Amino acid sequence: xxxxxxxxxxxxxxxMTVWNGVHHTLRNRDAVLRDGNVSPFVIPLLFxxxxxxxxxxLFAGGTVAGYxxxxxxxxxxxxxxxxxxxxxxxxxxxxxxxxxAAFDHRQKGFSALPGPRLLLINPRNGERSGLTExxxxxxxxxxxxxxxxxxxxxxxxxxxxxxxxxxxxTDADLVGITAFTAAAPRAYAIAAEYRKRGIPVVMGGxxxxxxxxxxxxxxxxxxxxxxxxVWPAVLADFEAGSLQPLYKGGQSSLENxxxxxxxxxxxxxxxxxxxTSRGCPMDCDFCSVTPFNGKKYRQRPVGEVLEELAAIPxxxxxFIDDNILGYGKAAEERALSLFQGMTERKLDxxxxxxxxxxxxGNPEVLKQxxxxxxxxxxxxxxxIDPDELKTxxxxxNARTGYRPALTAINRAGIAVLxxxxxxxxxxxxxxxxxxxxxILDNPVDVIQVTALTPLPGTRLFERMKGEGRLLHTVFPADxxxxxxxxxxxxPALLGKDEYxxxxxxxxxxxxxxxxxxxKFLATWRRTGSLETAFWALGSNQVxxxxxxxxxRSVKVPLAL
Ligand code: SF4
Numbered sequence: 001x002x003x004x005x006x007x008x009x010x011x012x013x014x015x016m017t018v019w020n021g022v023h024h025t026l027r028n029r030d031a032v033l034r035d036g037n038v039s040p041f042v043i044p045l046l047f048x049x050x051x052x053x054x055x056x057x058l059f060a061g062g063t064v065a066g067y068x069x070x071x072x073x074x075x076x077x078x079x080x081x082x083x084x085x086x087x088x089x090x091x092x093x094x095x096x097x098x099x100x101a102a103f104d105h106r107q108k109g110f111s112a113l114p115g116p117r118l119l120l121i122n123p124r125n126g127e128r129s130g131l132t133e134x135x136x137x138x139x140x141x142x143x144x145x146x147x148x149x150x151x152x153x154x155x156x157x158x159x160x161x162x163x164x165x166x167x168x169x170t171d172a173d174l175v176g177i178t179a180f181t182a183a184a185p186r187a188y189a190i191a192a193e194y195r196k197r198g199i200p201v202v203m204g205g206x207x208x209x210x211x212x213x214x215x216x217x218x219x220x221x222x223x224x225x226x227x228x229x230v231w232p233a234v235l236a237d238f239e240a241g242s243l244q245p246l247y248k249g250g251q252s253s254l255e256n257x258x259x260x261x262x263x264x265x266x267x268x269x270x271x272x273x274x275x276t277s278r279g280c281p282m283d284c285d286f287c288s289v290t291p292f293n294g295k296k297y298r299q300r301p302v303g304e305v306l307e308e309l310a311a312i313p314x315x316x317x318x319f320i321d322d323n324i325l326g327y328g329k330a331a332e333e334r335a336l337s338l339f340q341g342m343t344e345r346k347l348d349x350x351x352x353x354x355x356x357x358x359x360x361g362n363p364e365v366l367k368q369x370x371x372x373x374x375x376x377x378x379x380x381x382x383x384i385d386p387d388e389l390k391t392x393x394x395x396x397n398a399r400t401g402y403r404p405a406l407t408a409i410n411r412a413g414i415a416v417l418x419x420x421x422x423x424x425x426x427x428x429x430x431x432x433x434x435x436x437x438x439i440l441d442n443p444v445d446v447i448q449v450t451a452l453t454p455l456p457g458t459r460l461f462e463r464m465k466g467e468g469r470l471l472h473t474v475f476p477a478d479x480x481x482x483x484x485x486x487x488x489x490x491p492a493l494l495g496k497d498e499y500x501x502x503x504x505x506x507x508x509x510x511x512x513x514x515x516x517x518x519k520f521l522a523t524w525r526r527t528g529s530l531e532t533a534f535w536a537l538g539s540n541q542v543x544x545x546x547x548x549x550x551x552r553s554v555k556v557p558l559a560l
Pocket of ligand 1: 282283284289290322380
């Protein structure tokens, strides 16, 4: 009878475990395949082994032979589980490898395609990988996908993305390069290689927009602002042999926006990126969003976004809007109908987004966001002292109590990625430790602490430059330092070394394995979702790695 009971229980546990393992592995296949995440199939096994072993031992009867016999059934269960999961993983791997091989083959064949050939390049910072160290924190260059979509059909287009493949010379008729500030020197070096061979280069993106004069020294043409409105003219001028040096893109309407050609993105990305709005009225002192995308919050029609989402094969989505919720009643209604639309269409996505602290103020928004698959929200909290927030022009944060908003977000089952800044003019070692304590004691599930970075085009940059406080001004070479990881100006209240020591002390506490374990358990408890807790843990590990290692993972064969 005991034997029968044991066998029945093992059968039940095994069935449950296999179902859970297969279910979670398939649901999280992007993370398993693309980021090497093993938790979706290891965790169910742990949940099986522990209870079934304990139950079996209870029935063992106290003899060695009894123990051995009792453990036979769970042992067989483990073997069954391993066999099933090996099959599932092998099937997924075979499909994924085929996808990669087909993509790599297409990339290699680009140079041999009939012209005109457009090569779009997304360079990486050649010196530091910073936050883009793992698959978890790399995101497809959406802007290049949009330009590809706007390129007429008689062109062949390739996107060379240094997040995954180091640049090596690839023949083309026209080259387009985008770059964040920290990758600008690398972009210029690559541009020089093409121009040396007589191949024209067009540069665009946030850095070239904020430094058009500088970019023009390294490119044949520069596109400033949002490129959609002028890209067809750039290509037409090129084909007519009359490429102009400067094209001002300004800010485009987001109705009937082109759908990015995602098939040109490297399939190794864990997240697909989608944009539903642009612009931000908040105009924070350190932020380049308002200078680039304008103060007006422009929104795409919900129906168009839903159509785009439905066509994306990946489950994991990052809404790259600077604020998915926007400001005011109408914007909130739009976000609500987007979330409801995702649920009604059964899109079955897991997603994260960026928002302001008002995301935590509307229970209906939180409920619908969670229902549609929201796992995590990035909030630019920056500081905790209202006066410090006011100096950054972060007045919404200064007016809003953090704790109730963060708690409400957690209660809805969503993790909070809290972004904080060290290095403001009111930071002292004590003030930085107060921020650290706040992060530890409050529902901040994922911790991002970066150095206040005076990005070009912002008021902060102009002020630091005007006050003669910038520490590294050999531009463009020094732009590689502008990756949010380093103090780039003389701090107001302390020396740079003192600032660095205080920052290091805080980061050691924040990113210790112990803190991350506590945060993981707290996220699981507060959100009630193991999947959400794993998302948060994965993100914390990215920040930990970026904080404690500054690897040179990209070879820089080129010099400026
Ligand atoms: S930091 Fe956020 S809220 Fe402030 S201007 Fe930039 S996008 Fe807007």
